Amino acid sequence: MPVLKADFAACQGYANCVDAAPTVYDIDDDGVVVLLRERISEEERPHIEEAARSCPVSALTIEDE
């Protein structure tokens, strides 16, 4: 099952991920990404992959578990 990972120290709050996949990514008051959930389905994966790749500092990845 695909699992979302985030490098919270690298995140710069550019927020492209939140715009592209608001069901799994959000941002906190300090401008750091929040994972609304970690496990996603295979069906969601392509769309969330594209959202993760819209991160300007490559802070987001999807791993298989």
Added chain:
Amino acid sequence: MSGGRTVVVVGSSIGGVRTAQALRSEGFDGRVVLVGEEAELPYDKPPLSKQFLSGQWDADRTVLLTPEAAEREGIELRIGVPATRLDVAAKEVHLADGTSLAYDSAVIATGASARPSPWRPESGVHVVRTMADSRALHEDLRREGPVVVVGGGFIGAEVAATASGLGREVTVVDPMPTPIGRVVGPEIGQYFTELHHRHGVATRFGVGVEGIEGSAGDLRVRLTDGTELAAATVVVGIGAVPNDGWLADSGLPIENGVMCDEYSRALDAPDVYAIGDVARWFHPGHREYLRVEHWTNAVEQGVCAAHNIAHPDDLRSYRPVEYVWSDQYDWKVQIVGRPTRGTRHELVGELTGVKPRAAVLYTDEDGHLLGVVTVNWPKALVQCRRMVTEQASFDEALGKVKELAAAAPPRRAASTDTGGGR
């Protein structure tokens, strides 16, 4: 689904790379070839005026696609060889090494180049667009002596911040009285001028450059008001021009960019797509042809084009809300929508002092939320980006941002951050 089809993506910067990857995410199982002019592995450009320029990051940190990742994703990398010609009738991309690539769909993602400096002294004048540019400027910035930056836009401001962070004495020159005013309006633009001053960077705005003489280490910049600035190094950041010259004999309609329909397909050539800085496409929401030079636009348009290539029976029009960021000194600036189309704006928060937090909302006579500029406030940016997308009213948006401000008061930083552009 994709049969034995081949997609050739020309241009290996952010737009081209993300298009190639998105083809796979969208389920395209044919051949994907990514062509790039530069011999470097595909790299990202925002750090070239900031962390890479300052020396804080090495080249590895800017890489967008390693050969291993390319292989894993089934992307054939053809880098170090420019495309020289597009034969639309034969459906072939010709390369500088004499070979050609047959395609079923082609994606033009050749980006833009720095507008060349009209002033050409012997040496010491730089532009910043490629890794080689940034490397060369970094070498010159290590040398003692003042730096003059011509152009007070985003690149100019970021380079000024980086050079100042490296200990150089910097002056930014621009013929506009408030250069960032082109994007945020003259009144808010004034705060950006003060931002330079607060970090010890001088500005000569409202004054043009007449000429530059001398050579690296000993340059003289003559201004239109008759004064002269001494400089060891000059950086010229006066915009970009689309890399569409190689398409001159392709028959594609080119007007300062490749003319495309709302699906990012070149007009009269539905097998050819153009995305990112080189594309001028019909935005169905704004009902006009636009060319946008923002990082996020290159990514989003690439994803949309990839979808359209992989799913020709489910074409999606490309109608983005504009979004751009810039990191200058202790400001993270984020801009969404079209602020300058507004006739009135309101500031929530402050734009003075150390690491301030603010949002500026722009509206027109009809009360629509047209655009928002935030400083050091990503949370507000996210909300506003959503509200611009949903075409919320200005009053509603203003209320929400004020609520947000009240719910989480700003945390002021304890000390001044003068770090190189970020």
